[in-house]
Amino acid sequence: MQVIRSINEMQSTSISNRSKGQLIGLVPTMGALHEGHASLIDTAKEKSDITIVSIFVNPTQFAPSEDFQQYPRELEHDLALCEKHGVDIVFAPSEEDIYPKSYSTFVEENVVSKGLCGISRPNHFRGVTTICAKLFNIVRPDVAVFGQKDAQQCAVIRKMIDDLQMPIELAISPTIREEDGLAKSSRNQYLTPEQRKDAGLIFKALSEGKSLADNGVQSVDRIIAEVTHTLGTSRRLRIIYASIVDKMMMQPVKEVKSGECLIAVACWLDQVRLIDNIEL
Numbered sequence: 668m669q670v671i672r673s674i675n676e677m678q679s680t681s682i683s684n685r686s687k688g689q690l691i692g693l694v695p696t697m698g699a700l701h702e703g704h705a706s707l708i709d710t711a712k713e714k715s716d717i718t719i720v721s722i723f724v725n726p727t728q729f730a731p732s733e734d735f736q737q738y739p740r741e742l743e744h745d746l747a748l749c750e751k752h753g754v755d756i757v758f759a760p761s762e763e764d765i766y767p768k769s770y771s772t773f774v775e776e777n778v779v780s781k782g783l784c785g786i787s788r789p790n791h792f793r794g795v796t797t798i799c800a801k802l803f804n805i806v807r808p809d810v811a812v813f814g815q816k817d818a819q820q821c822a823v824i825r826k827m828i829d830d831l832q833m834p835i836e837l838a839i840s841p842t843i844r845e846e847d848g849l850a851k852s853s854r855n856q857y858l859t860p861e862q863r864k865d866a867g868l869i870f871k872a873l874s875e876g877k878s879l880a881d882n883g884v885q886s887v888d889r890i891i892a893e894v895t896h897t898l899g900t901s902r903r904l905r906i907i908y909a910s911i912v913d914k915m916m917m918q919p920v921k922e923v924k925s926g927e928c929l930i931a932v933a934c935w936l937d938q939v940r941l942i943d944n945i946e947l
């Protein structure tokens with residue numbers, strides 16, 4: 668496995684591999700890798716000849732009040748996981764190379780990114796689309812793999828790829844969960860044992876909502892009432908949003924149509940912000 672830190676070296680390596688006809692798969696990450704990331708790597712390996720994992724904690728997607736400084740950085744552990752899963756190249760650029768002092772160009776999607784997390788994290792997706800556009804230009808992937816756990820992120824990236832005619836296939840990998848259903852996430856590390864117990868309520872609430880829909884309930888209000896009721900049973904949990912939206916544009920729906928929408932939630936578990944979703 669090769670570890671590349673230089674942007675120029677990553678770009679020339681990819682250009683050379685592409686010229687040999689090799690398909691390149693990219694898994695963009697912020698590191699602190701877990702089984703969720705591992706399943707994205709496995710998906711990338713199935714779809715490409717060369718699998719590249721990028722590791723970069725992207726400052727532009729964090730608000731000044733958020734956890735950029737505190738975000739876990741565990742390069743040795745990450746390299747071991749990548750090696751174990753047969754990654755060919757880890758691309759781990761420095762912040763100064765990605766955003767030199769003179770940096771001034773941003774990519775912004777203006778519809779899909781504005782609701783849900785876009786309300787409480789107004790510049791977040793602008794940071795995500797900017798870093799992904801840069802990674803796509805540097806790594807030149809044929810396929811880029813993202814996790815369904817971040818459903819709005821997937822929809823925003825899909826729209827950017829489409830709007831900007833980027834020649835990239837978007838592959839979406841299912842959410843990998845803990846035994847009690849909690850979506851695996853690097854931020855789960857922040858949870859105390861008591862908070863970790865209450866975190867299981869998020870998937871419980873989503874599953875109860877889905878079960879109503881599976882039993883023919885089409886009323887958005889009825890399903891959201893159930894979801895918020897369950898989340899409300901923990902005094903530690905504060906709901907940021909709980910919405911039913913269409914899968915492509917992330918806009919609120921009036922009525923549940925099976926196969927077309929999902930329940931998305933974000934909440935504060937004390938000081939830790941968690942998101943999850945379930946397809947209906």
Ligand SMILES: Nc1ncnc2c1ncn2[C@@H]1O[C@H](COP(=O)(O)OP(=O)(O)OP(=O)(O)O)[C@@H](O)[C@H]1O
Nearest residue numbers: 696697703813814816817841842843851852853854
């Ligand atoms: N449990 C999971 N199942 C599937 N994909 C996941 C899971 N967790 C993260 N991913 C995906 O991994 C990619 C990189 O995500 P990231 O490095 O931010 O990890 P994370 O665990 O989501 O961290 P965070 O706590 O910051 O949300 C994203 O495409 C994300 O959707």
Ligand SMILES: CC(C)(CO)[C@@H](O)C(=O)[O-]
Nearest residue numbers: 695696697725795798817
């Ligand atoms: C896609 C991403 C790596 C961009 O920084 C990040 O938003 C993430 O880890 O989901």
Ligand code: BAL
Nearest residue numbers: 697728729791817820
């Ligand atoms: N996986 C989402 C990255 C973030 O919350 O910044």
